[in-house]
Amino acid sequence: MSNMEKKTDVILIGAGVMSATLGALLKELVPEWEIKVFEKLASAGEESSNEWNNAGTGHSALCELNYTSEKPDGSIDISKAISINEQFQVSRQFWSYLVSSNLIRNPQDFIMPIPHMSLVQGEKDVAFLKKRFEALSNHPLFQGMEYSEDSEQLKEWIPLIMEGRTSNEPLAATKIDSGTDINFGALTRMLFEHLKNKDVEVNYKHSVKDIKRTPDGSWKVKVLDNNNGRTEFHTAKFVFIGGGGGSLHLLQKTGIPESKHIGGFPVSGLFMVCKNQEVVAQHHAKVYGKAKVGAPPMSVPHLDTRYIDNQKALLFGPFAGFSPKFLKTGSNFDLISSVKPNNVFTMLAAGVKEMALTRYLIQQVVLSNEKRMEELREFIPNAKSEDWEIVVAGQRVQVIKDTANGKGTLQFGTEVVSAADGSVAALLGASPGASTAVHVMLEVLQKCFPQQMKEWEPKIKEMIPSFGMSLSKNPALFEEIQDTTSETLGLSLKALVHS
Numbered sequence: 119m120s121n122m123e124k125k126t127d128v129i130l131i132g133a134g135v136m137s138a139t140l141g142a143l144l145k146e147l148v149p150e151w152e153i154k155v156f157e158k159l160a161s162a163g164e165e166s167s168n169e170w171n172n173a174g175t176g177h178s179a180l181c182e183l184n185y186t187s188e189k190p191d192g193s194i195d196i197s198k199a200i201s202i203n204e205q206f207q208v209s210r211q212f213w214s215y216l217v218s219s220n221l222i223r224n225p226q227d228f229i230m231p232i233p234h235m236s237l238v239q240g241e242k243d244v245a246f247l248k249k250r251f252e253a254l255s256n257h258p259l260f261q262g263m264e265y266s267e268d269s270e271q272l273k274e275w276i277p278l279i280m281e282g283r284t285s286n287e288p289l290a291a292t293k294i295d296s297g298t299d300i301n302f303g304a305l306t307r308m309l310f311e312h313l314k315n316k317d318v319e320v321n322y323k324h325s326v327k328d329i330k331r332t333p334d335g336s337w338k339v340k341v342l343d344n345n346n347g348r349t350e351f352h353t354a355k356f357v358f359i360g361g362g363g364g365s366l367h368l369l370q371k372t373g374i375p376e377s378k379h380i381g382g383f384p385v386s387g388l389f390m391v392c393k394n395q396e397v398v399a400q401h402h403a404k405v406y407g408k409a410k411v412g413a414p415p416m417s418v419p420h421l422d423t424r425y426i427d428n429q430k431a432l433l434f435g436p437f438a439g440f441s442p443k444f445l446k447t448g449s450n451f452d453l454i455s456s457v458k459p460n461n462v463f464t465m466l467a468a469g470v471k472e473m474a475l476t477r478y479l480i481q482q483v484v485l486s487n488e489k490r491m492e493e494l495r496e497f498i499p500n501a502k503s504e505d506w507e508i509v510v511a512g513q514r515v516q517v518i519k520d521t522a523n524g525k526g527t528l529q530f531g532t533e534v535v536s537a538a539d540g541s542v543a544a545l546l547g548a549s550p551g552a553s554t555a556v557h558v559m560l561e562v563l564q565k566c567f568p569q570q571m572k573e574w575e576p577k578i579k580e581m582i583p584s585f586g587m588s589l590s591k592n593p594a595l596f597e598e599i600q601d602t603t604s605e606t607l608g609l610s611l612k613a614l615v616h617s
Contacts, residue, residue, distance in 0.1 A: 126152045126319075129339055129354040131326050131368060132361035133157035134167040135302050136545050138309035139555040140358055140562060142216065145316045146581060147563075147574045153318045154352060155310075156341055158325040158364075158447075163306030165445055166362040167552060170389075171512030173436070174424050176298035177553035178206035180260065181234035181406040184418055186250050194246075194253040200590050203259045205557035207589055208582055211599060212556040213305075214606040215581040221312050225607045228305040230425045233403040234297030235275065237289070237497075243408055244290040251292050258593035263294040278400040279421070282499035296600070297404060298609065299425050302552045324350075329357060329371045329542070337372075337542055356566060359544035363444030363515040366456055369544040374537045378460040381518035382546070383468065383528060384444055384453060387511035389435035390494055394505040398423075398432040405497070421497045434494050436511055438482040444515050461518075467526025468518045514548035532558055540566035556582070 128144060130137040133155055141153055159165070166172060179185040179199035187195050213229070216222045238247045244267065254260040266272060267290045273280045275293055283289075314320055321341075327349075328340040337357045341350045359365045366382045392398050406420040424431040444452035457465055469476070487503070494501045517529040532551050536543035543562050560578070564571060578585045589596040604610040 123338065123351045123353050126154045126352060126354050127356070128153045129337070129352060129357045130155045131339075131357065131359045132165075132364070133159070133162040133306070133310060133320065133322070134165060134360055134362055135163065135306045135309070135552045135555050136360035136559065137358060138162065138167075138306050138313065139212075140360070140559040141313045141318055142221075142309050143212075143556075143559055143563065143581075145313065145318065147570075147577055149316070153313070154354070155313070155318060155320045156324040156326050156339070156352075157320070157322050158344065160322050161307075162310040162320070162322075163303040165447065166512045166514070167302045167306045168512065169301045169303035169424075169426050170509055171446070172302060172552060173420065173422060173433075174299050174301060174426075175234075175404055175420075175422065175553070176206060176209075176229070176300045177551075178203045178234075178297070180263070180294045180297050181236045181292070181404060181420075182418065183236055183238075183247075183250070183406060183408050186253070188246060188249075192249070194249050196250075196253050196257065199254065200257065200259060202554070204584075204589050205554035207259075207584065207596070207599060207603075208560070209553060209556040210603040210607065211582045211584060214603040216312070218606050222308045227428065228301045228308060229607055229609065230299045231295070231609045232297050232299040232423055233275075233293050233295050235291050235293045235403050235405045237276070237279070237291045237405050237407055239285070239287050239289050241288055244288045247290050247292060257590065258596055259590055260294065262296060263292055265292050266290065276401070276403060276405060278397065279405065279497055284499070291405075293403070296604075299404065299423065300553070301424075301426060326361075326368060329359075329368060331373070335539070335541060355541065357542045358562065359542070361445075363448065363452070363513050365544045365546055366444065366515060367452070369535060369546070370456070370458060372537070372542055374542065376535050376537060377544075379464050379520050380535065380546070381461045381465040381468065381526075382444065382453075382456055382515040383472075383518055384441060384513055384515050385548075386439040386441045386443075386513050387436035388439060388490075389433045389437075389509050389511050390490060390506045391509050392432035392434075392505055393507055394502075397505055398430055401432055407497070419493065419497070433509075434497060434506075437485060437490060437493075440482075441513065443513055446510070446513050448513065464518055464520055464526045467524070468528055469526070471524070471526055472528055515546070516548060517546045534558060534561055534565065536562070536565045540568070560585070 130141055179202040185199040185202055189195050217225050251265040255263045323344040325342045327342050330338050332338050336353045336355050339352045359368045369377045402423050404422045406418055409418045422433045424433055442450050442453040491503050517533050521527045532547040543566050
């Protein structure tokens with residue numbers, strides 16, 4: 119058995135959409151760098167990136183109400199919505215570059231146009247949605263958004279949701295046709311095919327067991343080849359940890375100061391999937407409601423048209439659950455083994471602060487199928503139990519850290535943690551995640567390769583024309599980018615076909 123160290127320039131841990139994106143960016147910027155990928159499962163995109171393990175929404179704040187909050191004076195804060203939308207535009211530009219350069223093909227296999235809608239019930243929420251619409255529809259990034267409280271108009275937009283509705287409570291919806299459904303599993307697999315064509319060495323069934331700093335500042339990665347049981351050692355100047363929920367454990371193994379005082383709280387998810395194609399055919403939109411009190415933001419209920427394996431599907435959820443695993447394929451000891459002397463008080467503080475979340479998760483875990491059907495019927499009054507089945511979605515690990523808001527603050531979002539010298543970086547957190555992968559990986563490049571960024575900037579601007587600029591402050595540029603990416607990704611033509 120040989121334990122000889124094998125040297126390379128870059129090691130990517132995890133074959134999900136984040137590693138795929140970072141690898142694709144680096145291969146355009148520095149094609150001569152040698153890159154190795156290690157993935158413990160048998161193929162790419164099998165955990166969080168898999169099409170059945172996430173909502174498949176191109177998150178751009180067109181319909182997600184948790185990205186717009188009401189200020190104490192009653193006005194609507196749209197700053198986060200603008201930020202999320204701009205980040206998604208970065209992804210669109212990079213995917214469009216890959217397609218137009220023939221580096222990936224058939225964009226319809228991973229991205230499709232679909233209207234994005236918000237739907238609320240009751241006077242208070244209707245008033246909120248109207249104010250939200252007024253704040254967003256005047257903004258260049260959200261042009262084309264429509265608002266209606268008219269039941270006849272809503273029947274046209276969402277016939278399945280309106281059929282059999284007897285409540286007299288006021289109902290309102292917004293609709294914008296520029297939304298997308300994204301199969302992140304298919305996109306991840308395409309990107310890894312592209313990377314293999316660029317001589318990236320992708321090692322499946324290889325589990326990373328340890329990461330240690332070497333005297334020269336490189337990183338030695340201990341890898342178990344699950345195919346033959348052998349241990350290998352690989353060294354690299356730069357390591358990216360993109361292992362989904364498994365990233366926290368590996369980050370802790372690096373021992374970098376930035377890994378201290380960070381914990382993780384796992385939340386699992388379930389979706390209901392419609393088996394009846396007649397029902398599926400009656401709905402064509404992603405419709406997001408409002409989260410229940412105490413629910414985490416990623417538990418906003420939504421009824422989604424999806425395209426999976428080029429077939430139209432209908433999903434409702436997510437229903438939150440609790441599992442101590444950090445990955446679907448993880449261990450029941452993941453949570454307890456992530457507790458260290460440096461983060462134990464951070465974790466305990468979060469437990470005290472997040473009692474409402476704990477109560478919500480307990481309620482969700484004990485939900486019967488009939489109770490889930492009751493929640494579905496709030497969206498589809500005539501839903502029949504026999505038409506729907508449960509699918510277990512992915513595990514998400516929410517970051518817990520000490521912030522200006524106090525010790526043990528639960529972070530809902532995506533977070534990059536990197537060493538001061540930029541030699542190692544890890545991605546933690548959940549939604550909006552994959553939708554903003556390109557923006558997040560550019561952040562990794564800026565944090566970890568600041569000295570190369572000036573040299574790389576012309577190429578980055580070729581791939582992402584808006585790099586370094588605010589699209590919300592450059593409406594003409596946004597319009598141009600929206601038009602060109604829609605054309606390249608096949609969204610404008612398909613949108614006409616489906617309308």
